[in-house]
Amino acid sequence: MNQRFALPDVGEGLTEAEIVSWKVTAGDTVAVNDVLVEIETAKSLVELPSPYAGTVVRLLAAEGETVDVGADIVVIGDGAAEPAEPAEPGEPAAPVEPAPAEATPSAAADSSGATLVGYGTREAAPPRRRRGAPAAQQPAPQQSAPARPATPQQVPQPPARGGHVLAKPPVRKLARDLGVDLATAQPTGPGGTVTRADVLALVPSAPAEPARRVEKHDRERHVPIRGVRKATAAAMVESAFSAPHVTVFTTVDATRTMKLVQRLKADPEYADVRVSPLLLVAKALLVAVRRNPDINATWDEANQVIVVKNYVNLGIAVATPRGLLVPNVKDADELSLKDLAVRLGELAATARAGKAQPRDLAEGTITITNVGTFGIDAGTPILNPGEAAILAVGKISQRPWVHKGKVRPRYLATLSLSFDHRMLDGESGSRALADIAAVLEDPARALTWS
Known part of the structure; x- marks a missing residue:
């Protein structure tokens, strides 16, 4: 059975924290109170111990990511680590989002989470966000349609406007820089993922990379306020x-x-x-x-x-x-x-x-x-x-x-x-x-x- 560990309030009215460094990787075996991760709050660096014993199945937040209190950050269970989605050449691998758990009696029993000493139990976890990213839009509900057999000549169609578009963070950034609406792209990547080539295909005579910023910007150093x-x-x-x-x-x-x-x-x-x-x-x-x-x-x-x-x-x-x-x-x-x-x-x-x-x-x-x-x-x-x-x-x-x-x-x-x-x-x-x-x-x- 997999257990999810959510970011706790470590006792200073915490609302969010940054993942500084993971002390474990997927596949590692941990005992109760083994240190999982070091986080940076508004005041200090804090090491979080594991409330569970088992195998690290998946890390749900990357180093450098800002996570809200109550958001799941790691999955621990008795199974093997889940493989990550393969990255395109030259692009970093995107974090794999966890699939929603099925409603089972055992899942309902674990919904409050295990008690970590000094932290208490948790309610349903709010979504994670990356620093500076806007709140994610909820996909509009879609009516199920009868399945049709695919033919070799069938071309993947872009999702309906307002639906969820599959694309890695570098591709999304490229689309923003070029002013491209990802919903209009023809996905050619695995599982209907929009690739860099799909975005560039929508820009006539688009350069291989976004234009460089002005020279003044290159002489500046931007320090995140965090x-x-x-x-x-x-x-x-x-x-x-x-x-x-x-x-x-x-x-x-x-x-x-x-x-x-x-x-x-x-x-x-x-x-x-x-x-x-x-x-x-x-x-x-x-x-x-x-x-x-x-x-x-x-x-x-x-x-x-x-x-x-x-x-x-x-x-x-x-x-x-x-x-x-x-x-x-x-x-x-x-x-x-x-x-x-x-x-x-x-x-x-x-x-x-x-x-x-x-x-x-x-x-x-x-x-x-x-x-x-x-x-x-x-x-x-x-x-x-x-x-x-x-x-x-x-x-x-x-x-x-x-x-x-x-x-x-x-x-x-x-x-x-x-x-x-x-x-x-x-x-x-x-x-x-x-x-x-x-x-x-x-x-x-x-x-x-x-």
Whole structure:
């Protein structure tokens, strides 16, 4: 008996995901919880385990294809893999669409699908779609006609206009580029399939290939808006146009902080963790939150209240090959300095490796973005949606500074705090930034203000 596995919602309100890579092929034998496929959601890469044991009969989605939640993506059963339709020379093979299952008692019993731990059962699967493709038109019902014996001279007739035309994706694209209606083509391919030659036959003096685009287009690079980039764009637009941003700046003498970083690196207690200035910036922000709790809040429009959090899920913006991710350290305010260093290192490494899980990226309350790592002095960061404040840290470098009445080389950095002006006014935002700067100028304040 064949079982169909549908794309589940992996716990982040998922509506669709991209098939990144299959870990199995048709004919492979799998056990329950063996990894079948890696998908990319709007936030993370997720591996999906198999809810069934058996043989992979057919993969129903190609790598790079966007699939709706609830759509079938693989068939697993006890039979051999089904052969794919042969491709024409020079064309990639088109995915074979599954034939509709007959209504049998066993099929009805399996209609809800097996339960995958944490995903639940599924309803009837919606159709898959390829990225950028319009919704498929439903073929008009056709009346059955008496069968007539075919003769050798009989030529295949094109399907009635509005009916389903069999053609591979490259042929469909060629028809679109040339303005040809596939329903008017005389199919000469196997099983009544319209071929490239059938399309070109409808275009007088048609070239063998569509005309090249203009030269300007050849010098452009088109990047699909999907995955993390798509989610980031939506979040930033929502934040920028829903929360009134204000940014305040200050320059801090971080010389003592840099000396403390060097001492911690030499401390055997910290030998197995990564110590950086960002660790002490994070600690300074946590101290400031304790003294200015309003910067750790959310605006609840529906209930017309400001929700001040009594915990800190500290987000750290991480640049990854997939785009900007903001994993957060849960209950960071309850961690020791060493434990905070360990968690920051783990989250950053996981995010850069593309293994951040939805739970790592959810429920942040305040964020730090370190633009200094790119050699940038300052910035005006946009809030993560739902958060009241975000701190940007510029590069820390030696510059001339008046210290104890004399100009000396000191380690300076510019701090920028953007905040939601609905929740914080200029005074409260400035006080919070001043507290962060004070701790970085004299790290001992982290003890005296605790």
